[in-house]
Amino acid sequence: MHWRAKGVLQKVLGHVPGGEQAHYLLQRRFGGLRGFRREFDVKMDDWRLMVGHLRDVGRPIAGARLFEVGSGWYPTFPFACYLGGARQVVTVDLNRHIRPALVRNCAANLARYTALIAEACGIPESDVRQRQQGLLARLERGDDVGVASEGVVVYEAPADAARTRLDGQQVDCVFSNSVLEHVLPEAIDGIYREAMRILAPGGIMFHSVNCGDHYAYVDGSINQLNYLQYSDREWRRWDNAFLYQNRMRAYEFVERAAAAGFDIVLNTECAREKRLAELASMQVHPQFAHIPPERLCVTSIDFIGRKPGTVSA
Incomplete structure (x- = not known):
């Protein structure tokens, strides 16, 4: 598809009633959500790289309090961190994009990554596998993200990462993956200021920007x-x-x-x-x-x- 045509089409959908749902359906049929497994595998490779960077600077996932900027269509990073033993993962987005079918698909595909998650987080694979199976079972019976993750993953949308409801100095790591390139420059400054407020002393902020x-x-x-x-x-x-x-x-x-x-x-x-x-x-x-x-x-x-x-x- 010619890039200008896509730009114009998305611009039109952004200004008409039902445009967001139409955009989602087009993404499922022709866009990035068409090949879910391939897209999911890319995200998990990004997660693996992030966890390696965090470990190198002394911030393991197990026991961590995390805050994600930009949840996207399905919570790959929060779920993987939950399986890896995170204490809490708050994930926020300006718009409520996640869909139950994609969330369930995400949880199911994590079964292929239990060994990787266990190694990356330094915990027994049996623990990761048990959490993954429980997560998927609860999602399949209709539980929301929070209940399905035993209260570890907190999804908030619509929400502003520059103005959270979190108390100060309560987070170990603020992170995002392929998000900041889509944020207004002045809003990025606000996100950084809020990260500084909610991070505990010595806490870290990790961003991967495409x-x-x-x-x-x-x-x-x-x-x-x-x-x-x-x-x-x-x-x-x-x-x-x-x-x-x-x-x-x-x-x-x-x-x-x-x-x-x-x-x-x-x-x-x-x-x-x-x-x-x-x-x-x-x-x-x-x-x-x-x-x-x-x-x-x-x-x-x-x-x-x-x-x-x-x-x-």
């Missing part, structure tokens, strides 16, 4: 730097409520976190030769001309910011 042009996933004629050819005014023709892209570069997410007071302890920013070559072959809009090519071309980043202070027991 900051390339997402239209490249549906149109093979363009690459992930395509949207850098357009001004903000031009880009608004195709930006829309279902696939808003802020076009922030990877380093900007990290710099804003540092400005919010976080100590950056992980930054995977890396200029890849393929992206540098793609950038050199295209006409970048002047509004991006001040950014060095080795920073402009980066389309993904993982980073961790730590709240200053001593980690409490």
